[in-house]
Structures are given as structure tokens and as C-alpha cells.
Amino acid sequence: MFHSSLPAPRRAWLAATAMTLGHGLLHAQSTADAPAAVVVTGNPLRATDIAAPTSVLSGDALVLRRGTTLGETLDRLPGVSSSYFGPNANRPMIRGQDGDRIRVLSNSGASLDASALSADHAVPIDPLVVERVEVLRGPAALLYGGAAVGGVVNTIDNRIPKAALDGSGGSAEMRYGGPADERGASALVESGGKGIAVHADGFWRATDDLRVPWFPRPLAGGGSVMTDTIQNSASRSSGGAVGGSMVWDHGFLGASMDTYRSDYGVVAEPDVSIDMVLNKLTLAGEARDLGGAIDAVSGHWLWSDYQHQEIEGSGQVATTFKNRGSDLRLQAEHTKLDLGGGRLGGVFGLQAESADFSALGAEAFVPSTSTRHLAVFALEEYSAGDAKLSFGARLARARLDSDGDGPGQAQFGPPQSRSFTPFSAALGGLVKLAAQWQLSANLAYTERAPTFYELYANGLHVATGAYEQGNPALGLEKGTNLDVALAWKAKDAGHALKLGAFASDFSNYIALLATGQQVPAEGGPVPVYAFAGVPARMFGFELEGQWRLLSGAQQLDLDGTLDTMRATDEATRQPLPRIPPARLTLGLNWRLGDWSARIEGSHAAAQDRVPSDDPATAGYTLVNLSASYRLRFSDVDGLAFVRVNNVGNELAYNATSMATVRPLAPLPGRGVMIGLRLSL
Numbered sequence: 001m002f003h004s005s006l007p008a009p010r011r012a013w014l015a016a017t018a019m020t021l022g023h024g025l026l027h028a029q030s031t032a033d034a035p036a037a038v039v040v041t042g043n044p045l046r047a048t049d050i051a052a053p054t055s056v057l058s059g060d061a062l063v064l065r066r067g068t069t070l071g072e073t074l075d076r077l078p079g080v081s082s083s084y085f086g087p088n089a090n091r092p093m094i095r096g097q098d099g100d101r102i103r104v105l106s107n108s109g110a111s112l113d114a115s116a117l118s119a120d121h122a123v124p125i126d127p128l129v130v131e132r133v134e135v136l137r138g139p140a141a142l143l144y145g146g147a148a149v150g151g152v153v154n155t156i157d158n159r160i161p162k163a164a165l166d167g168s169g170g171s172a173e174m175r176y177g178g179p180a181d182e183r184g185a186s187a188l189v190e191s192g193g194k195g196i197a198v199h200a201d202g203f204w205r206a207t208d209d210l211r212v213p214w215f216p217r218p219l220a221g222g223g224s225v226m227t228d229t230i231q232n233s234a235s236r237s238s239g240g241a242v243g244g245s246m247v248w249d250h251g252f253l254g255a256s257m258d259t260y261r262s263d264y265g266v267v268a269e270p271d272v273s274i275d276m277v278l279n280k281l282t283l284a285g286e287a288r289d290l291g292g293a294i295d296a297v298s299g300h301w302l303w304s305d306y307q308h309q310e311i312e313g314s315g316q317v318a319t320t321f322k323n324r325g326s327d328l329r330l331q332a333e334h335t336k337l338d339l340g341g342g343r344l345g346g347v348f349g350l351q352a353e354s355a356d357f358s359a360l361g362a363e364a365f366v367p368s369t370s371t372r373h374l375a376v377f378a379l380e381e382y383s384a385g386d387a388k389l390s391f392g393a394r395l396a397r398a399r400l401d402s403d404g405d406g407p408g409q410a411q412f413g414p415p416q417s418r419s420f421t422p423f424s425a426a427l428g429g430l431v432k433l434a435a436q437w438q439l440s441a442n443l444a445y446t447e448r449a450p451t452f453y454e455l456y457a458n459g460l461h462v463a464t465g466a467y468e469q470g471n472p473a474l475g476l477e478k479g480t481n482l483d484v485a486l487a488w489k490a491k492d493a494g495h496a497l498k499l500g501a502f503a504s505d506f507s508n509y510i511a512l513l514a515t516g517q518q519v520p521a522e523g524g525p526v527p528v529y530a531f532a533g534v535p536a537r538m539f540g541f542e543l544e545g546q547w548r549l550l551s552g553a554q555q556l557d558l559d560g561t562l563d564t565m566r567a568t569d570e571a572t573r574q575p576l577p578r579i580p581p582a583r584l585t586l587g588l589n590w591r592l593g594d595w596s597a598r599i600e601g602s603h604a605a606a607q608d609r610v611p612s613d614d615p616a617t618a619g620y621t622l623v624n625l626s627a628s629y630r631l632r633f634s635d636v637d638g639l640a641f642v643r644v645n646n647v648g649n650e651l652a653y654n655a656t657s658m659a660t661v662r663p664l665a666p667l668p669g670r671g672v673m674i675g676l677r678l679s680l
Contacts, residue, residue, distance in 0.1 A: 040108065041134040041154040042143060044331065044347045045381055051390065051428040051440040053485055053500050053542070055080070058132040063173070063677055064598075064626050064641060066127045068182065068207060068235070070104070073127045074153065076602055078500075078542040078561050079137045081580040084654040085119040085463070086267035086665040087180060087210045088235045093656055094137050095502065096538065096567050096579040097150025100451050105144065105154040109282060110327040112304040112355055117366070117453055119658050120268065120463040121308065121321075124260040124278040125155050126237060128173065128186040128203040132156040137542075138483045138502060139426060139444040142377050142392040145351070146422040149446045149479060158190070159199055159243040160254040160284045165192025171679030178645070179671030180207035180233070197247050199256070202240030209233045209265075212669040213651040220523060230665050232265030232273070243282075253285035267665045268463055271313030279305045292335070299330040299349075310363060319361030325371075328352045342384025351375045357452060360406075365459030365468055367412040368403040369452040386432035393425045398449040402456040412458055422447035422476055436491060441484045448477040454510055454531045460521055465660035467519045468512065469530040477533065479506035494548030494557060501541040509536035511569065511576065514613045527613070536576060540565025555591040560584070566609065574611045578656045581607035581619065594630035599623070607655035614659045620652035622667075631678070638678035646670045 043050050055077045057065060067073045071082030071090030082090040083098050094102055099116045104123055115123045127133075136152040144152050172187035188201035209229045216224035217231065238261050245254025260278040286298035306323040331349035351373070358368040375396035382389045397419070404415040426444040433439055457470035485500035510533050518525040543562040550556035564582035568575055587600040606619035624645045631638035646652075649670040653662050 039134055040156065041105075041152055042136045044143065044333065044379065045345050047381070047388070049388070049430060049438065051388070051430040051442055053079070053137040053483060055135040055137070056132065060596075060628065060639060062127075062130070062133065063639060063675070064628065064643060066175075068127075068180070068205065070123050070125055070127060070130075070133075070153065070155070074133065074135060076561070076583065076585055077135060078544050079151075079540075079563050079565075080135055081583075081656050082654070083119050083578075084657045084665065084667070085661055086230055086233050086265075087207070087668065088233065088262075088264035088267075089115075089120050089122040091115050091119070091123055092135070092153045093580070094135065094151035094153075095540065096565055096576070096656075098578075098656075100147045101150035101448070103144045103148035103152045105152060107156055107160070107282070107284070107300075108144070108154055109300055109302045109329070110145070110304075110325075110353060112302075112323055112325045112327065113278060113306045114308065114321050114323050114357070116451070117321075118461065118463050119661070120266050120274070122262060122264065122274070122276065124262065124276060124306070126203055126205065126239060126260065128184055128205060129188075129201050129239070129241075130155045130157060138442060139424070139446050139481050142379060142394045142424060142426055145353070145373070146375065146394060146396050146398070146424055146446070147448050147451070149448055149477070149481075157201075157241075158188075159201070159241045159256040159258060160252075160282065161190070161192065161197035161199055161243070161245045161247065162252050162254075162286070163197075164195070164247045165190055165197040167191070167193065169680060171677065173675065173677040175673060175675035177671060177673040178207075179211040179668040180209070182207045182673070192247070195247055196244065197252075197254075198242075198244040200240070200242045202238075204238045206236045207234055210668055211671065212666045213649050215651055215666050216663075218663050228669070230267055232270045233267050233665070235262065235264035237262035237264075250289045251285065251287040255281070255283045257281050266310070266463065268465070268661050272318070273311050274308050275311055276308035277306070294332050295335045296333040297331070298333075299328075301328045302326060310361070317361065319359060319363040322358045323355055325353065325355030339382070340384070342382055344380060344382045346378065346380035348378040349376070351377070363460070363462050365461045366453045366457045366470075368406070369456060370401045370403075371452055372399045373397070373449075388430040390428040391426070394423070396422050396449075398422065400449070400452050400455060402452070412456060416456065416472055418450075418455060418472065420449035420476055422449050436488055438487045438489075439485070440487070442482070444481045444483075446477075446479055446481065448510075450474040450477070450510055450531075457531070460519075460526060463661075464529075464658050465526055467521070467526055467528045469515075469528060471531050474510060474531065474533055475508060477506065477510045478508050479504055479536075481505075494551070494555075495546065497543075497545035499541065499543050501539075503539040504537065506536040506538075508533040509569075511536070513569075514611070534572075535570035536568065537570055538565060538567040538576075553592065555589075557589040558586070559589065560586045564605075569611075575609045577611050577614050578658070579607070579609070580656050581605040581617070594632065595627070596630075597625075597627040599625055604652070604655070610655075615662075617653050617655035617662065620650055620667075621648075622650060622652065623647040635680045636678055637680065638676065640676050641674070643673045643675075644670070645673070 069090040075082040168191040170189040184205040186203035210233045241258030243256030262276045266272045282302040284300040288296040310319045336345040353373040377394040379392035402416045424446045428442040430440040481504045483502045487498040489496040517528040546559040582605040585602040603621040608616035626643040628641035652667040
């Protein structure tokens with residue numbers, strides 16, 4: 001069943017030999033001292049300071065944080081958590097928002113998969129081949145789609161080179177260990193000259209069932225059994241890409257083809273596994289310094305073919321999910337204008353996205369559907385002295401068609417069609433109060449069209465243990481969001497502090513709510529949940545900072561993050577489900593020459609502010625350790641590292657997990673991971 005054309009040891013050996021091929025993806029600098037790269041996400045004008053709250057992972061920090069999933073990798077960043085359906089299917093959550101409200105992108109292009117449909121569907125992006133991750137918190141609908149009212153996660157790689165490459169190179173990484181006995185390897189090769197740049201990469205990863213502290217695993221017929229592993233949580237994945245570009249002084253034009261394959265167990269169903277395949281073709285280009293009214297144009301088009309099959313223990317395919325679609329984006333930047341003592345710059349463009357989804361089989365709870373989005377957007381930014389003001393708007397047209405019942409079905413009714421015209425607008429500002437202080441604010445109004453499953457679902461969703469009912473009469477989700485932040489950064493002492501607060505008010509928030517009804521099912525009755533629009537409010541704050549305790553040959557830094565939020569269904573005064581609790585993380589970083597080490601403590605408070613149908617989740621404190629050594633010999637630059645997570649082997653549960661899965665899948669237990677990354 002696993003997609004493996006080569007035995008695992010041979011593939012690991014091939015990855016190791018590729019270490020001799022690379023130019024450096026990592027540089028001999030710590031994240032604290034590396035020069036800040038310009039944020040790409042939500043920043044089309046390439047400003048060095050942006051008003052939107054953003055987090056970036058790259059370089060050594062990304063290498064040391066890499067998990068088996070994107071959600072695990074980003075968990076504990078300010079305002080970011082993970083949905084956690086066991087170790088294999090973890091989707092990033094931002095400020096308590098998940099599903100389609102979080103836009104997961106690859107090089108700013110849509111990820112046309114099925115991960116938002118169900119918590120047991122994995123995101124087909126492996127952190128091993130990602131070079132940089134940018135997280136934009138808060139509404140990001142203007143540039144990336146009207147659904148992204150919670151934020152954007154953008155994974156960035158060099159599969160389509162955007163700059164000239166001089167000569168050949170590459171890099172590779174291998175890792176082993178952890179509580180799932182992970183074996184992973186990745187490698188890339190790049191070469192260029194005379195205006196041509198090419199790229200190729202590949203990865204392979206395998207894990208066993210995840211070890212956790214001893215816990216009582218519930219049994220289907222009642223009662224429980226003590227165990228120290230999560231049943232049916234092993235996985236195997238592989239993939240890669242080839243790409244190339246024509247590159248010149250003021251632009252590029254290129255293409256890439258990539259594939260992702262994963263086989264993993266579904267922890268809620270001990271005899272079910274998922275066989276996932278994603279193939280994608282991407283074209284992208286940019287031309288800059290054009291002169292005249294338009295200074296630059298850029299765009300991309302991607303076509304995606306996604307399929308996953310849910311396979312029972314007998315080897316029989318129970319349900320097949322397919323999603324085939326495309327994403328087209330064209331954007332133009334006008335020449336900056338001198339206006340009233342400042343400068344006005346901006347971009348405008350259009351985006352067209354289409355997806356044809358089908359679910360065929362015993363566990364299909366949504367009909368086959370087609371979704372079409374067409375939108376125009378514009379963003380203008382005015383800078384004068386130490387102040388900056390931005391304004392953006394997006395107008396879209398969305399059409400969602402249901403095929404209704406197929407042959408022999410009597411589940412979804414006749415074909416249906418809904419159309420929506422969502423509009424979103426945002427106003428942002430940033431001002432430098434002094435040399436070291438910066439104040440920013442964003443005010444956004446967003447409208448989101450319902451998804452096909454919010455409209456048309458009607459069936460037993462085995463992964464959640466509930467019967468889910470869509471509502472074809474749903475209207476636009478509408479909300480306003482205010483985000484303010486005050487940041488301070490010392491000029492040269494390594495000290496920094498940022499405090500941000502946000503508040504969201506939804507007049508119509510689409511939520512999956514318990515109805516109090518039950519329907520019969522195999523194994524006993526299950527509760528009925530229905531999608532409904534309710535008034536909702538959310539607010540919270542995020543604090544992050546760093547303080548340099550020791551400078552000189554030895555360097556010692558203390559860093560920390562604190563975040564908390566509340567979310568309420570204003571119609572019932574009940575809390576919204578699966579909201580992360582208050583979290584505090586403190587870390588101590590030591591560095592001497594090529595050596596570095598970190599000790600980190602992460603505390604999650606108990607989450608007892610939950611709806612009546614969701615049990616409370618106990619708090620926990622996890623301690624993590626890591627150490628690394630920078631390798632320097634000949635033309636090779638590398639990083640050897642060891643990481644020990646959950647040193648105390650504390651039993652912990654994730655409050656953002658589905659209530660039916662939470663008792664089956666505690667957070668990972670103690671594990672030691674070792675790894676090596678080399679480049680030249």
C-alpha cells in the first residue's frame with residue numbers, strides 16, 4: 001500500500017550522498033543575529049515594516065522546530081496552535097480559527113486539498129522540504145481569498161527559482177528518533193548559469209506508532225485499557241519536485257512539477273488508513289522595473305490533482321475523496337506617486353480559483369460539488385516620514401454547486417446551487433513613536449462565503465463521531481476585526497518586546513453546533529451537529545519578547561511568549577468549541593562559538609471554558625531541550641543537532657482536538673531526536 005519504489009535504507013543512502021551537492025540553505029548565524037529578510041506574505045510592496053502581526057520561521061530555528069506535520073512545526077508560535085488529530089493530521093490554527101478560515105499556501109498559491117473538510121485529513125505539505133514559513137495572524141482576505149478571516153500560513157521554497165544561480169549546489173538533511181522512531185531524509189540540488197536556473201528536491205519519512213505516557217485508552221464497547229502508544233498512528237510519506245526558470249536582471253519565468261504521497265493510520269479507527277496522493281503543476285513569473293504607469297507585474301497559475309482513499313483493514317477502499325482544481329493570480333504594481341509630502345504605492349489584481357470535489361463510498365458525508373471563485377483586489381499604501389497608512393478592498397463572486405444524489409443514493413437530495421458576492425475591506429496604520437518604539441493597528445471588515453460542506457453536508461462523519469448537517473440557506477459570514485500592537489526593540493542590545501491585542505465581532509459566524517438530537521449508527525446512536533450562523537465575539541492578546549542576559553564570547557538570551565483568547569456564541573452565551581487555553585512559553589538560549597543550546601518550558605492552562613457538549617481539558621507543563629553544533633570544513637557548512645521533547649514524560653491532551661479524538665490521542669511522550677543538515 002505504501003508508495004515506495006526503493007527500500008528505505010537505499011533511499012536514506014541516496015539522500016546522504018546528495019549532501020555533497022548543495023549550496024547553503026542554512027547560514028552560520030543564529031536567528032537572533034541574522035539580518036531580517038523582507039516578509040513576503042501580505043506584503044506585496046516589500047516594506048521592511050508591516051502593520052499586520054506576522055511570525056517567521058527559517059534557518060536554524062526552522063530546522064530545530066520541524067515536526068512531522070505543519071501544525072506541529074508551528075504550534076506555540078504567538079497565537080498559533082494545532083488541531084491535532086493524532087501525530088499525522090495536524091492543521092495550523094490561528095487565534096482559535098481553523099478549517100477554511102485559515103489559508104494554507106505554498107509559495108503564495110492555494111493548497112487545493114481536503115484538509116479543511118475533516119480533522120483526520122492531513123495537509124499535503126511536508127516541513128522537510130520547506131525553507132521558510134510565514135504566518136500572518138488576523139484577516140488576510142484581501143490578497144489571498146475571502147475565506148482567510150483567521151490568517152494565512154505560507155510555506156516558501158525555491159522550486160521555481162526567482163533569482164540567478166551561479167554554479168551548482170545542494171543540501172540534505174537526515175533525522176532519526178523521537179517518540180515515533182522517525183526516520184527522515186531530504187535533499188535538493190540546484191544549478192544555474194547564463195540565465196537558466198533549475199531545482200530538484202525529494203524527501204522520505206517514516207514513523208512507527210507514537211509513544212506517549214501511560215494513559216487509559218477508551219474502548220469501543222465501553223471501559224478502557226492502559227497503553228503507552230497511540231494505536232494506528234504510524235505513517236510513511238515521500239515526494240519531491242523539479243522546477244526551472246529563465247532569470248534576468250528584472251524578473252523571471254518558470255515552472256515546477258511536484259508530487260506528495262502519504263500513507264498513515266487514522267487514530268480514531270484502528271483498522272483504517274489513508275492513502276493520499278497530490279500532484280501539482282505550477283507556472284509563475286514576474287517582470288519588474290517596467291517604467292511607465294505600471295512598475296511590475298507578477299502572476300502564477302497552478303493545477304492540482306488531489307486524491308485520498310480511506311482503506312479498511314481488509315485492504316478494501318471504503319471511501320475515495322478527490323479534489324481537482326486550479327488557482328490563477330495576476331497582480332500589477334503601479335509606479336509610486338509623490339503625494340502631499342509622502343509616497344503612494346499600491347497593487348491591484350485578480351484571482352480565479354476552481355475546484356471539483358467528489359467523495360464516493362461508504363463514509364461520504366458530502367455530495368460531489370464544484371466551487372468557482374473570481375475576485376478582484378487592490379491595496380494602496382501611503383508613507384510619509386515615520387508613518388504609514390494602508391487601505392485595501394476585495395470583491396468576489398463565488399458559486400457552489402452540489403451534484404446531489406448519485407445513482408442509488410437518497411442522502412443529499414436533488415442538485416443545488418448557491419452564489420455569493422462577498423466584499424472585504426481593511427485599513428491599517430503604522431507609526432514609529434521613537435527610535436525604538438512602533439505602534440500599529442488594523443481594522444478589517446470581512447465577508448466569507450460558506451464552504452460546500454457547510455452548505456451541503458448530510459451524513460455520518462466517522463472521524464468526528466457525529467452526524468453533520470449542512471444548511472443550504474446559510475448566508476455570508478460577516479465580521480469586523482480590530483488588531484493593535486505596540487513593539488519596542490533596543491538599538492543594539494538584543495532586547496525586544498511586542499504586545500498585541502485583537503477583538504473580532506461576527507454578526508453571522510458559521511459554526512458546527514450540537515442540536516441535541518441523535519441518529520442510529522453502527523455501534524450505537526451518534527449526536528447530530530448542524531451548521532448554523534450565530535453572532536460571535538472573540539478577543540485576546542499576544543505577548544512576545546527577548547532579553548539578552550549575557551553578551552560577548554558567550555551569549556545568553558531569555559525569550560518568551562504568552563497568548564490567550566476567549567470566544568463566545570453570543571446567541572447562547574456558550575463558549576465556542578476547541579479554543580486554545582492560555583499558554584506561556586519561556587526559553588533560555590546559550591551560544592558559544594559554534595555551540596548552542598536551549599531549554600524551554602511550555603505551560604498550557606486548563607481549558608474549562610467549553611461548551612456543554614465538550615469536556616474540559618487539564619493543563620500541563622512540558623520541558624524541552626535542544627543542542628546544536630555548527631560544522632565548518634572545506635566548502636561544507638552544516639548543523640548537527642539533538643532535541644529532547646517532553647523531558648518529564650508528562651501526560652497531556654490538546655484542548656483544540658475534537659472531543660471524540662482527544663482521549664484517544666495524547667500529546668507525544670519523551671523522545672530524543674538527532675539530526676544532521678549539510679550544505680555547500
